[in-house]
Amino acid sequence: MTAHTAQTAGAERAESARSTPTREPVGDIGDLPWIEDAGKIAPPDARELSRLFFDRLQVLEEGTPAHQYARSTLIEMNLSLVRFAAGRFRNRGGGDMEDIVQVGTIGLIKAIDRFDLSREVEFTSFAVPYITGEIKRFFRDTSWAVHVPRRLQELRVDIARSKESLATQLDRDPTVPELAEQLGLSEGEVTEGIVAANGYTAGSLDMPADPADAGRRNAPGRTFADVLGGPDPAMETVENLHALAPLLGDLDDRERRIIDMRFGQEMTQSQIGTELGISQMHVSRLISRILRKLRSGMLVEE
CATH class of the missing domain: 1.10.10.10 (Winged helix-like DNA-binding domain superfamily/Winged helix DNA-binding domain)
Incomplete structure (x- = not known):
């Protein structure tokens, strides 16, 4: 088959796809051809039809049924580009093929939204870098075992x-x-x-x-x-001491002295009472009051 014959055959197939709708479209799609299943169109016909749909997409108002139909049809017609690009990453690992195709489709949509026919560049040449870049970004962001910047x-x-x-x-x-x-x-x-x-x-x-x-x-x-090491039981003690230090600093001189004598010097309540000139019962009440204050502060810190 000569190049001219192939080009003519492709044009005839594209014209047939334009002029032979299989069912009535939903909404007003203007003068665009209605395509029942854009995903089944052969790549040569998809390239031919894509030019027509891009040409109309540039003048259609965004949000209208015609614009939505043109955009979604372009996506479906060019999904073969996504499958082609995704195939290069088949043995890459770190991602299911279905996930890779979905990510590549995002790149295809970005390419469709940014493509301009006036650049005189084939859409396939414009879209593949977008699709590949999106897939590479997917692997870069998901294939690390530990998240790093x-x-x-x-x-x-x-x-x-x-x-x-x-x-x-x-x-x-x-x-x-x-x-x-x-x-x-x-x-x-x-x-x-x-x-x-x-x-x-x-x-x-x-x-x-x-x-x-x-x-x-x-x-x-x-x-x-x-x-693997286990948790150090002394860590809880260290944490408690760090939390207790500022609370001890808030006690007055007498309270700190009592705490030091009882728990630092390990003096008995009788010895503390003799040292301070008070009764053992009074010492017991003071220690209980100081400990309640410290315990309350520790609970607030947690």
Whole structure:
């Protein structure tokens, strides 16, 4: 089939799609052809029809049935572009194919809303970068095992490229100062990026803690879960002391002295009474009152 014959056949198919509606459209769609199932139109016909729909879309008032019909039909007719772009990420991992197609469709919609026929650029050439960019953004935002700032996500890519380039030149792995010089960053920023890169993937807690056991079946060695530390019981005491310190500062001199003698010097109530010249019963009431005040303050702090 010659190029002229193919072009003529494509034009005839597109004209047939324009002039042969299969059912009555809902709402006023103006002079646009009614297409029953835009998703079943072959790509060559979709390209031909897309020019017509883009031409009309530019003059239609937004929000009208005709505008909505033209826009939704353009989306359905060009979903093959999304499937084509999504196929390149099939083996990328980190996302279901259906999710990738949905994300790519967002890029297609953005391309349709921003396309202008006056640029004399094929819509396919204009749309694919939008679709691909949206899919790449999806992987960048969802494939990290630990969430890190986008700045560090992008820095990880730059460090990986520079590391590969310098390793080729130096015939060894580059150092942090060499990477910093290559990227025009400080050593601290490069170190931060390297540390953040560890959050891209996460290992299982059931992995052997000793790398030497990783390649052996039925290895009796301990896993990472076995060597995880537990909560330190002394931490609660430290937290309580930090909360108690400002409350002790709010006591008057006499109250602080009583607390120090009772709990710091571990004096008995009788000894405290003798020291202060008061009865043991009075000391007991004072200590109870001070402790209630401190306990109340601790509850407020929590």
